Amino acid sequence: DADVTQTPRNRITKTGKRIMLECSQTKGHDRMYWYRQDPGLGLRLIYYSFDVKDINKGEISDGYSVSRQAQAKFSLSLESAIPNQTALYFCATSDFRGGRGANVLTFGAGSRLTVL
Amino acid sequence: GNSVTQMEGPVTLSEEAFLTINCTYTATGYPSLFWYVQYPGEGLQLLLKATKADDKGSNKGFEATYRKETTSFHLEKGSVQVSDSAVYFCALSAPADKVIFGPGTSLSVIP
Numbered sequence: 408d409a410d411v412t413q414t415p416r417n418r419i420t421k422t423g424k425r426i427m428l429e430c431s432q433t434k435g436h437d438r439m440y441w442y443r444q445d446p447g448l449g450l451r452l453i454y455y456s457f458d459v460k461d462i463n464k465g466e467i468s469d470g471y472s473v474s475r476q477a478q479a480k481f482s483l484s485l486e487s488a489i490p491n492q493t494a495l496y497f498c499a500t501s502d503f504r505g506g507r508g509a510n511v512l513t514f515g516a517g518s519r520l521t522v523l
Numbered sequence: 524g525n526s527v528t529q530m531e532g533p534v535t536l537s538e539e540a541f542l543t544i545n546c547t548y549t550a551t552g553y554p555s556l557f558w559y560v561q562y563p564g565e566g567l568q569l570l571l572k573a574t575k576a577d578d579k580g581s582n583k584g585f586e587a588t589y590r591k592e593t594t595s596f597h598l599e600k601g602s603v604q605v606s607d608s609a610v611y612f613c614a615l616s617a618p619a620d621k622v623i624f625g626p627g628t629s630l631s632v633i634p
């Protein structure tokens with residue numbers, strides 16, 4: 408099994424529908440992240456969580472919400488999907504605790520969302 | 524704010540050619556620098572990293588040196604293979620530990 412699992416891998420939905428993307432990890436990492444990938448824009452951070460009680464907005468959080476149900480689970484919701492939220496979404500984890508060293512991310516395989 | 528700029532793609536090379544993908548960054552303090560690779564249909568995976576000036580990261584024949592004086596972290600490989608075809612992302616880890624990515628450079632290697 409993958410260290411970071413995202414479900415669903417592909418989803419097509421209609422404008423106005425509520426969508427949830429789920430992420431679970433077996434790495435035992437405290438930090439979890441949601442990114443979206445758009446061609447030519449790289450990855451942009453939506454939300455991140457340093458532990459179960461800590462949720463932070465990233466650079467493009469509008470229109471999204473998250474829930475950290477447990478250390479291993481971090482879900483992303485689109486309350487009312489719109490076409491410009493069509494993108495590839497990635498969940499990532501990290502065991503970085505600040506200070507010296509590098510914040511290395513472990514990614515899931517991605518969830519491709521299409522909003523019609 | 525902090526940002527990463529990398530060369531526009533797509534890049535197409537013949538097998539065994541030399542590869543350079545340029546990356547420059549803007550950041551306060553002393554960020555860590557990374558190259559991630561994304562193979563078709565997969566998530567990103569770490570290719571190499573460097574945590575301080577003059578460090579050289581290397582992996583699978585790829586290398587990059589942290590150049591603080593030029594704020595650069597260019598990716599190089601002496602002889603590319605078809606299996607290196609992928610999208611390459613330069614990234615930095617800034618204060619508050621968020622990881623910021625460049626736009627990605629698509630590489631295609633033809634036999």
